[in-house]
Amino acid sequence: MRKMQQIELESNGTVVQVGGGVLQRLLTQTLYEKGKQAVTGLCECTSIIGPLLGGGHSVLQGFYGYAADNLVSARVVLANGEAVATSATEHPDLFWALRGAGHNFGIVTSFRIKTYDLPRATWTIVSMVYTQDRLEDFIDALNDVDNEGDHVPELVLAGAITRIAAFDTVHPIVAYQLSYLGTADEVEPYTARFRQAGPISVTTAENVAYNDYYIATSNGYNQTTCQKDKNISGYAISLPRYNKTAVRTTFNYFSDLTLDARYITSVWLLESYGSRGVRTQDYGATAIPPAERNLPVLTVPITWWAGDSAEAREKAEKYGKLMRASLAAGEHETTESSHVYLNYAMGGESLEQVYGVKPLSKLRALKHRYDPTNKFRFYMPLE
Ligand SMILES: Cc1cc2nc3c(=O)[nH]c(=O)nc-3n(C[C@H](O)[C@H](O)[C@H](O)COP(=O)(O)OP(=O)(O)OC[C@H]3O[C@@H](n4cnc5c(N)ncnc54)[C@H](O)[C@@H]3O)c2cc1C
Structure with missing residues (x-):
């Protein structure tokens, strides 16, 4: 293509x-x-x-x-x-x-x-780092500011748990970014809430133009996130909010796994890009399942590892499953809590989990009509 x-x-x-x-x-x-x-x-x-x-x-x-x-x-x-x-x-x-x-x-x-x-405003990007002893305080701040996705569209929340030896040589740390379409003064009320959680580092980039935004957030074409040819596994789940106990359990698994040097560059993504714009759409107009719009938190422990051994893959997958299960267990009060974003699925999820129960039956009927011999089945196939 x-x-x-x-x-x-x-x-x-x-x-x-x-x-x-x-x-x-x-x-x-x-x-x-x-x-x-x-x-x-x-x-x-x-x-x-x-x-x-x-x-x-x-x-x-x-x-x-x-x-x-x-x-x-x-x-x-x-x-x-x-x-x-x-x-x-x-x-x-x-x-x-x-x-x-x-x-x-x-x-x-x-x-x-x-x-x-393009809006006249440029982006402000506030980057914060927390050591593991502040994990629960950080999660409280994140849940408060995210407000189950119902926050101003100018605010974008994203970050990761990973290992950065310059901050902590023993445990993973939280590296988190608030992006705001506006000035540092405008984002300050949100930054202040995150400061209460006790970051060890806060840095701010101001006046970031939209065409520079992706490099400024380390998502550029030549940056680590875009590297190819790595061994990779990721076990995503969508959530209404973070559960502190579940996050701590998952953190312990992630910490344990990444003590093994083969997995040291792994990242556990914590993403909440904001839900107001996605919830005002007509839910029935697309095949996107309702849970995708209702659950604002998209989180995925992504494991990268060196070497090609079956044992290394098995270990990555074992921990991936444990981490997803512990995150899901923290949110049993919602029936949508086992939803997995289709584009982040690994292949082991049920079709109901990624496509949603109601869209799935309509999708299957359309599949029989438009692709009766199932030619298009490369990724999370309907058949
Ligand atoms: C580094 C990275 C960053 C990501 N960031 C985001 C993000 O910000 N938001 C998000 O929602 N997801 C994100 N994802 C997940 C992403 O949505 C999926 O990995 C997606 O499938 C990538 O599409 P691709 O075309 O680049 O890759 P490919 O692997 O080439 O394609 C993915 C799937 O789409 C099909 N496809 C591709 N082109 C066409 C076409 N023209 N017609 C029909 N089918 C086609 C392929 O057959 C395949 O099934 C990211 C993934 C990675 C690896």
């Missing part, structure tokens, strides 16, 4: 046409030059369409919903080789399925997504 690189802003400036192989960096930079932005994933190295077909979490989701909510139309090559146009009025059932389970239905050769004027 990588040769399908066209990007054309339409004359009214509210929609851009994108080729099926365009990566995030190219679209972000091209639109920025024209004073525009679009809802994309965070990392410069993923495609635009890959994340979108499974939903598409974004720093702009608090304003505009998921990437999939911003799809206007798509041209799709079906399993029988036919190329069809899909939109709210052309093959609307396929258009529904594309937005949430799209990789099961065809190859998107080009698509159109909404664009928005």
